[in-house]
Amino acid sequence: MNTPDTRERLLDAAQKLFVEHGIDATSLRNVTTDAEANLASVNYHFGSKDELIQAVFARHLEPLNKERIRLLDELEREAGDTPLYLETTLEAFLKPTFEMMQNQKSREFVCLLGRLFTESSELKMLIMHQFQEVQKRYFAALQRTLPHLGIIDLSWRVHFMIGAMAHTFAVPEKLSIPSSSEAYNLTEESIMQHLITFAAAGLRAPVPSQTNGDNQK
Amino acid sequence: MNTPDTRERLLDAAQKLFVEHGIDATSLRNVTTDAEANLASVNYHFGSKDELIQAVFARHLEPLNKERIRLLDELEREAGDTPLYLETTLEAFLKPTFEMMQNQKSREFVCLLGRLFTESSELKMLIMHQFQEVQKRYFAALQRTLPHLGIIDLSWRVHFMIGAMAHTFAVPEKLSIPSSSEAYNLTEESIMQHLITFAAAGLRAPVPSQTNGDNQK
DNA sequence: GTAAAATTCAAACGTTCGTTTGAAACAAAC
DNA sequence: GTTTGTTTCAAACGAACGTTTGAATTTTAC
DSSP states (O other): OOSOOHHHHHHHHHHHHHHHHOSTTOOHHHHHHHTTOOTTHHHHHTSSHHHHHHHHHHHHHHHHHHHHHHHHHHHHHHHTTSOOOHHHHHHHHHHHHHHHTTSHHHHHHHHHHHHHTTOOHHHHHHHHHHHHHHHHHHHHHHHHHOTTSOHHHHHHHHHHHHHHHHHHHHOTTOOOOOSSOOOOOOOHHHHHHHHHHHHHHHHHOOOOOOOSOOOOO | OOSOOHHHHHHHHHHHHHHHHOSTTOOHHHHHHHTTOOTTHHHHHTSSHHHHHHHHHHHHHHHHHHHHHHHHHHHHHHHTTSOOOHHHHHHHHHHHHHHHTTSHHHHHHHHHHHHHTTOOHHHHHHHHHHHHHHHHHHHHHHHHHOTTSOHHHHHHHHHHHHHHHHHHHHOTTOOOOOSSOOOOOOOHHHHHHHHHHHHHHHHHOOOOOOOSOOOOO
16 A cells, blocks of 8 residues: 555655646656656556646546536526525635645646646646636626626626635735734635635626726726 | 847846746856846846846836835825725726736846746745745735725635636746637736736625634634 | 947857656556 | 566667857947
């Protein structure tokens, strides 16, 4: 049990090093050394570095998105025709990710996922494609809950919320505010509640009366 | 005027390519080719690739932070002892950056800055150090405006706001919500107003009564 | 116009990268 | 025990990287 499959050890090492030093800055030699495997093992098990990267993401991403869809399905089935409560929708969206953060290895993955939004290249496209159904479903749910918001307003607010979420996942040092060395680290559950409170208030904010001629639906 | 200093052309090319392909993935050969300069020119003018990167940031970062401080100084001088209006504080913080986005070259820089938060390495540390005074000043201003918020609550909410802001700056394709091909691109001014509305509401959200025993000040 | 300084240039340096290879080691099947 | 298929290994490949060098070129100063 100390040494699982070479394939698994490679994925673990790659994920760890990707978080520590970034994907580009991590060489296959770093990965295989950390995994105590031969340099050629990556190309044997995955074919190439690119496919290793995709495998690192694929391992956790599909279950995560499936769970987000499942929770929304469940909520909408219970609710029938009535729109969901905003905080309930947000919690369904966020909970699977925050639960991943309980476990060290999945936590690394969440961190990697948070950073992905600001990555360049085709990798983002590929991951985003898998995320599109989740996005579409939750956006529709939010539209039903906040029908007074035009699609432009809602889109921007969702954009801001995604940013707050990604940043929370991506930046491990958490609270960047220094001051006294208090015990800042809250539980994941508590952090999620803070985020839900913040995002829900932002999403619910009254639309300011436009004083200029912007294209508002 | 078509060909400014080699030094300047190198900075422009590096900035452009950093945004397009990421810092690590951009080679000095890419930079010098794009700048129509010799490969050795980077090491001649800057010393090394690392110092080129720092120069790209230094060029715009210091004026930006200085302006943020200046605006806050001005507001606090006018207000005297009374705390600032929340939206006013946020606008002072955001306006210098959004104004940078009007110009194409500075806009690239803003994009680069937004992505920096999720970068690894010592570069972030170096940039963050320059940002610390701004952070301290604005955090104090927010504390005066929102005195009912404990430092932990406020810290997290600022964290979320920074995330929303960084994401807005970093992701150029802007609205990730597809649907109809409407004219989604608003003016920078309008986007800033959307962000201020969202962040102000999030910051002002009532603190939920804690049902569990979290460490709340 | 000439001397001095600053800049550009082509070429090469040593490293590190991702990938390939073919033999060795191991496992499973009969 | 031999055969077959899978996995590991050390070694090498060519390509691309950041950097250095020393001569050529341009700019500056007098």
